[in-house]
Amino acid sequence: MDMKNRVVIVTGAGSGVGRALALEFGRNGARVVCVARRQDRIQETAASIKKEGGMALAIQADVTDIAHVERMASQALDACGQIDVLFNNAGSFTAIGAVWEVDPTLWWNDVVVNLRGTMLCCRAVLPHMLKRDSGIIINMAGGGQIPGERATVVRKSASPASPNCWPRS
Secondary structure (H helix, E strand, C coil): CCCCCCEEEEECCCCHHHHHHHHHHHHCCCEEEEEECCHHHHHHHHHHHHHCCCEEEEEECCCCCHHHHHHHHHHHHHHHCCCCEEEECCCCCCCCCCCCCCCHHHHHHHHHHHHHHHHHHHHHHHHHHHHHCCCEEEECCCCCCCCCCCCHHHHHHCCCCCHHHCCCC
């Protein structure tokens, strides 16, 4: 896929799937904005993209913090001039187990990262995309379902990644 002259924000770009996505977008010509909580990890991802001849920017942000997310979107726009794709990949999957055995605090943290984080990032970039009448938002939902484990069901079914949660024009 030719992504030349496209600006892609990837949350959770410091490791795992997010890092792999950021690297692949970079290989395909996108200017990649790598976002995660750990500065060292996103710096490594951005450096790898640049080493392969791509363009990348590392922005440290906690997707659950509105001020961080708004700063991230503003910095991306200031540096790149546009946002073409938001790939919401940041996620937390620490509350794994039967719902009656899972620590409610861990479960709530997963909900906050997976739902609030996704919503805040969409909220931050949508005005720009709507103004340009262009943009793509991809909301990753993952972590898998472990047979017999049901604690993830509620947060998955409530996820903003569900197409029914977003208005259509």
